[in-house]
Amino acid sequence: MWNIVLTADLGAHVPQDLPQRxxxxxxELGGVPGTAPIVGEIADLRRRLALTEDAPVTVGHDAHTIVISAHHHYLDGLGLLAAFSRLTGRAATSSARGVGDRAEAVGARVAQLRRLAEVALTPPARIPASGSRDEPWDSFVEVRVPGRVGTTDLVVAGTRAAELFSLRxxxxxAPRHTAVAVGxxxxGGAEATLQDNSALLRLRNTERLGPVEVGAALRSQPTESVTATGRDSAGGGSAARLATRILAPRLGSTLLVSHLGTVTAADVAGFTFHPVTGGGTGISIGxxxxxxxxxxxxxxxxRRHGEEALSELLRLLVESLPGSTELTEP
Known part of the structure; x- marks a missing residue:
């Protein structure tokens, strides 16, 4: 599902002019006006809005918390933060620096063929499914930890958590060929704009990497073509396109990780960011x-991962962080 979701606790009532905003x-994003904001419980709003694609951005809220869902074709995570500012009138900036004009490792067609070869020869590790019901929506869970957790630590701890979860x-x-996609x-986030400026980094065999190696890879790794991920299968020739459609569930990564950085926003009690779900295991960590x-x-x-299983995975991730810390439920 290619909608990204931001939840913000405003600590006050949502703006009265939210429908017009x-x-x-x-x-402004070039889409249809869409539906008016809907009111409901936060858990239900996330599930419903993540499925909605009739407008670039859809919104729901309760008395004090707003849920914003945006199609990734229009906005990336920082763009979603800019949308939050437009919708609430609260300025928000991020410490995220971005990868700049870092080039792709190879062209889209070669990347797609390489990914198909990877599936055939060294397929990425998959996290065991735990869902038991045929439900069309996604599961969403969250925890809070004190201090700042960086992307390097998320990749290392996420890899370890996936391993422990699989063994349990x-x-x-232990799984081999763990692949972590990093959104x-x-x-940068100092002046977030209403655009999709997203890039994708992809780290292979992260079970063999420590924090130093992961950090170096994040600083220097070429970006990955989104065509190879199945998000856009326009390139690669007819045979490659057919193979991509057939193997789409296996073309993704073990985990996708995306960090909005340290966000500064006045009069906001807290944020939660849920990135997209895609191929492979279909689990994202925000x-x-x-x-x-x-x-x-x-x-x-x-249908593959219920809330209980995702909560267990997050607990294992927190326990795998350096100087393991206590988590709190929101």
């Missing part, structure tokens, strides 16, 4: 630091 925002679910040996932006606390999230297809 939402309409203006969608028109009946795997006889990033090409621009993070955002605000007011000295980092909120970590997990999201997955409900």
């Amino acid at each position: 939402l309409r203006d925002l969608n028109l 679910r009946g795997r006889r040996r 990033a932006s090409r621009t 993070a955002v630091t605000h007011a000295g606390t980092t909120t970590l999230s997990a999201r997955g297809r409900a």
Whole structure:
């Protein structure tokens, strides 16, 4: 599902002119005005809005908390933060620096063929499914930890958590060929704009990497073509396109990780960011630091990963962080 979701606790009532702000925002993004904001419980709003694609941005809220869902074609994570500012009138900036004009490792067609070869020869590790119901929506969970958790630590701890989770679910040996996709932006968050400036980094065999190696890779790794991920399968020739469609569930990564950075925003009690779910395992890990606390999230297809399983995965991730810290439920 290619909608990204931001939840913000405003600590006060949502703006009375929110419907008009939402309409203006969608028109500015080149889409239809969409539906008016809906009111409901936060958990239900996340599930419903993540499925909605009739406008670039959709919104729901309760008395004090707003949920913003945006199609990734229009906005990346920092763009979603800019949308939050437009919708609420609260300025928000991020410490995220972006990857700039870092080049792709290879062209889209070669990247797609390489990914198909990877699936055939050394397929990425998969996290065992735990869902039992045929549900169309995603599962969303979150925890909070004190201090800042960086992307390097998320990749290392996420890899370890996936390994422990798999072993606890009946795997006889630790997974091999763990692949972690890292969602990033090409621009920084000091002045977030209403655009999709996203870039993708992809780290292979992260079970063999420590913090030093992961940090170096994040600083220097070429970006990955989104065509190879199945998000856009226009390139590669007819045979490659057919193979991509058939193998789409296996073309993704073990985990996707995306960090909004340290967000500064006045009169906001907290943020939660849920990135997209895609191929492969279909689990994404989101993070955002605000007011000295980092909120970590997990999201997955409900038919494969229920909330209980995702909560267990997040607990294992927190326990795998350097100087393991206590988590708190939001």
